[in-house]
Amino acid sequence: MIPITRPSMGEAEAEAARRAIMSGWISQGPEVAAFEREFAEAVGALHACAVSNCTTALHLALLACGVGPGDEVITVSHSYIATANAIRYCGATPIFVDIEPDGFNIDATQIESALTTRTRAILCVHQIGMPCDLATIVEIAHRRNIPVIEDAACAIGGEILWRGSWERIGKPHGDVACFSFHPRKVISTGDGGMITTANAQWDATFRLLRQHGMSVPDTVRHGANRVIFESYGQLGYNYRMTDIQAAVGREQLKRLPQIVAARRALAERYRSLLASIPGLELPREPGWARSNWQSFCVRLPDGCDQRAVMQTMLDEGVSTRRGIMCSHREPAYSDQPLRSSLARSEFAQDRSIILPLYPEMTAAEQDLVQAALAQACLLQEPATSAESSFQQRCDEVAERQ
Template sequence: MIPIAMPVLAEQEADAARAAVLSGWVSQGPQVAAFEREFAAFVGAPFACAVSNCTTALQLALAALDVGPGDEVITASHSFIATANSIRNQGAVPIFVDVDPETYNIDPRRLADAITPRTRAIIAVHQMGMPCDLGALTALADRHGITLIEDAACAAGSEIQIKENWERIGKPHGHIACFSFHPRKVITTGEGGMLTTADADLDRKFRLLRQHGMSVPDTVRHGSSQVIFEEYLVSGYNFRMTDMQAAIGRKQLERLPDLVARRRAVAARYAELLGNFEGLRLPTEPKWAKSNWQSYCVRLPNRLDQRSVMQNLLDQGIATRRGIMCSHREPPYVKAAQRHDLRHSELAQDRSILLPIYAQMSEAEQLHVAECLKAELAKG
């Protein structure tokens, strides 16, 4: 079976996790602090705060902004449901706008019509690792005085050109960026997430809220020669990362540039193998973006049935996934009033499939995927 994705985990990660276990400190501790410093340095952010996953990162971002009942947050429906759930978990209302049909990212041209006096934030998703048009998004957010949060769950290692410079997603270019380290992502800690920001006050709030609102972190209390009684200053959460996860994450971060380079090579090879078939739309990378190619999404010709193509590929040992889901079609959101046309989001879900892509993918595996997909395209 050729899987849809495959993490790169080896002896280095196993040794790092073992060392963390044997250190005696297994919850949020020195490894987490080191991972935060190294991740911040990698992306070019002043601050990075590790958490349990990207969903909690998004919720912490909204909580630190005091987003709550009665507030609206604009985002894309065309995203994993965690994006919408993080908004609703704060009691706020997700306002869905459509995506650009070329990149499947939130369309900046549609945002202005969605802004109301209740709008508190925009969550822009770097879908499948492809950077959003941050230039347009930041300009619009600044013009309206709205906070821009980047859902960078898939985008570790992706880059965007700002003026003449290439900068990594997570710098951040909005106010906050949130990452995932789930096994489907380019680097993984099993589960885990990270928030980056240039705002010291927001970073302080993240750290307070992720640990029950505790005034003194465990590391400070346990390292003190004096008895310290902590206080619980606000109602917070348990959104902490463990030191075992962070130890693995540090090794994964060392691999990230090489992993991205390999995935970009695989994506380029797909473009060579599949670029000459009429009706098949390949993913578009804008000239100002460098994707980490967390996923490789192709749009099928209208004559082909998505499920049948996927089943036929599975029968030949090739795992695929349908196009990214639309949250407004799922039971928790289907009854919510939709203010905006979401046709491009729905077409992306219904007509697209994700092909296998991972750093270790061999030429033979890619050829098999391409030949089997070509056979499907030749039908009808």
């Protein structure tokens, strides 16, 4: 069976976990502090704050930007549901904007028309590791004094051409960036997250809120030679990362350049292997972006049934995942407003599949994926052009909205 992904871990990570366990300090402590310093250095950020996962990172980032009840946050529906959920945790409303015609990221040209006097932030996503059009988004937002939060859950190791030089995602180029270390991501700590910013005050807020709003951290009280009573000045959360996770993360971070290089080479090889499948659309990398290829997502030829293709491939021993979901189609979002057409998002969800990709993947495994996909597409009855046309799907969606 070829899995969709496989965390790239070994003895070094196992030894690091052991080191933390044997140290006697296993909750948020010195390993977390070291991971934060090393992460900040790796992405070129002034501050990095480790948290329990990217969902909690997004929640804290939105709170630091002042997002609250009655506010609106511009984002995409076409993302993992955690993106929109984090906005709702603040009591705010996600305002969904459609994606680009030929990619999986927000269509920056549609942001202006979604802005209202209630817009409190823009939450853009570097979907499946491909940097979104930050230059346009930041320009629109900063002209109106609106902060930009980057959902960089999948984007560690990705790069963007910024004012003439290549920079890592996470500097951040907006105001805050949030990362995930879930096992489907490029580096993992089991679960885990990181928030980067250049704003020292926001960084202090993240540190306070991730630990119950505690005035004096337990690490400080533990090392003090006099008794200290902490206080809780505001409502906080338990969004901490443990030292065991951070120790593993530090080892993963050391291997990030090799991991990204391997993923990029595999993506390049997929590109030439899959070019022979008629009608299959391969992912596009704009000239100003370097993806970490957290996922390799292809659009199926017209007339191919997504589920049937996935089932045929599974029967051949190749695991795939459906294209990126749309939050607005989930029952949990049935009461949320829709202000514009999300036809491209829906089309992308229904017509794309994610192929296996992990650094240790062999050429033989990639060849098997190609063969299984080619066969699955061949087995599909071509639909009539009227049934499959994108325009017809747009009209259907517009009618429903």
